[in-house]
Amino acid sequence: MNKVVLITGAATGLGRATALKLAAQGYRLSLVDYNEKDGQATAEEAKMLGAEVIFVKANVASEADVKHYVAQTVASFGTIDYFHNNAGIMLPFRLLHEYSSEEYDRLMNINLKGAFLGIKYVIPVMIENGGGVIINTVSSNSFKPTAFNGIYAASKHALAGLTKSIGQDYQDLNIFAVGVAPNTMQTNISAQAISTYTEEIGAKIAATTAPNIPATAEEIADVVIFAMNGAKTLNGSIVNCAGGQIYI
């Protein structure tokens, strides 16, 4: 029976690219996103590639929705072998004191609590399964913040911490975790961030970002699949996808 992969944030960008590559390799896919239109489109494309696929509309920040997407995946496929915990957002570029507490809550509820809730409800399924692999999409901002991105950087530092904790806490249960850290990945996630972009902000971001090689979502999806396959050995570590930017 083909292995089951659950992917959050599968409508666009990295989640979509990972889903389509895995579909072509014969995995069974449960695709989750709150963007129903593009999520359904990813699912249709994956089906065209021959995969068994379900799409579940869910907000990863809602505990009820997370319970639902996990239950739907188990109802359809019986288990979860791999979990790509990937959904995330950015906020408009600002200095820390300029962010509202509502913006802080919105980002943390998706990038950190949403990732935690996924882990919380997927791990019992993996324990029942006799093992599993969790790939968290972290960031170069898990190592060093870029300027005007403090709350996002804090969420990704914390998600790297959760990855390391899974790495140490579940080895005996055959459950392994790896963080995949894109740097400049060519997706639309920064559409919101650039709403406050000015030349001055751009110069400061450039000055605080070491040289790196931008990657496509497809190139980072290859690293996600590498991490899935190598999770036992890579357990608890973060794969830095910065293309030559060395700071760990």
Ligand SMILES: NC(=O)c1ccc[n+]([C@@H]2O[C@H](COP(=O)([O-])OP(=O)(O)OC[C@H]3O[C@@H](n4cnc5c(N)ncnc54)[C@H](O)[C@@H]3O)[C@@H](O)[C@H]2O)c1
């Ligand atoms: N693009 C980059 O340069 C970059 C760099 C480092 C890390 N990342 C991380 O990569 C991951 C994927 O982002 P991407 O670049 O592919 O951008 P993207 O915007 O194309 O993909 C993010 C996906 O998550 C979904 N999503 C957002 N909030 C959600 C919620 N509350 N519930 C359900 N789905 C939700 C979106 O609809 C979208 O499909 C994110 O965690 C992001 O932080 C991106």
